[in-house]
Amino acid sequence: QVQLVESGGGLVQAGGSLRLSCAASGSSGRISAMGWYRQAPGKQREFVARIITGGSTNYADSVKGRFTISRDYAKNALYLQMNSLKPEDTAVYYCNAESFPVDYWGQGTQVTVSS
DSSP: OEEEEEEOOEEEETTOOEEEEEEEEESGGGOOEEEEEEEOTTSOOEEEEEEETTSOEEEOTTTTTTEEEEEETTTTEEEEEEOSOOGGGOEEEEEEEEETTEEEEOOOEEEEEEO
């Protein structure tokens, strides 16, 4: 079992920045990859960014060049640095951990970007 707790969401003006954090606990040593997803009102959950344990990162086209995903293995933490935020980035952001055959999810943190 892996438990994930997100933090760092809030209200920010367009062009501003936020840093999301995700604290992992439990059997975190078996995690093969972690990522961020988001869900806006009335829309399906979508991929934002992903980092493979000890390896590469990938991003949704909509956030490339603005968002940076990183992981602190010593702290069992995942981060998402979000710069140049846009109103369309408004959503609930969820932390995800892949530990085959199970995907774990956090409870989400709200990000609201005002125009």
